[in-house]
Amino acid sequence: MSQSFTPADVASHNSAEKGLYIIVDNNVYDVTNFIDEHPGGAKILKRVAGKDASKQFWKYHNESVLKKYSPKLKIGEVKEAAKL
Template structure:
């Protein structure tokens, strides 16, 4: 009888990103590493930095041993559901907002440019008046 594998979306996995609830996705499998944080040879901060994310590249780059890969099986809670939509990227700003921001910045620049020019102009006039009196 085949075992049923629980499927998790990346959105669901991303919600488990704290030291009290730490999930990591590696090679399409979801691992609950909460109970392993204190035992991880590289320290818990490495795992917490990858919590709630796909950490396949980081895991591969670290060069884990065969025994480490065997140990991972104990923490596997399911697989990543690749049919579920991924988390959408946040939109930084629209072009309209960017243009409005640029216009506001240009107007502020013009305002702040006028103040130093006025000060220099007044200084020149005062200087000329002072020199004429001597």
């Protein structure tokens, strides 16, 4: 089952101790255990952890990458806080 996250929830997961979450197109991915496998290296994932990495992701990847890794890494979606 997919969880709902606020941008603040994702932002709090920006270190190896707290977990490394990134947002790509409003989907939340836990890349904590993927950093050693990432072909571009761990450094870039650590740099974008806790943030929306959509722009950086699409600059270097195509949709096939998401299809391959989504089942393993996707943990939920970003739901904006209700606007009053």
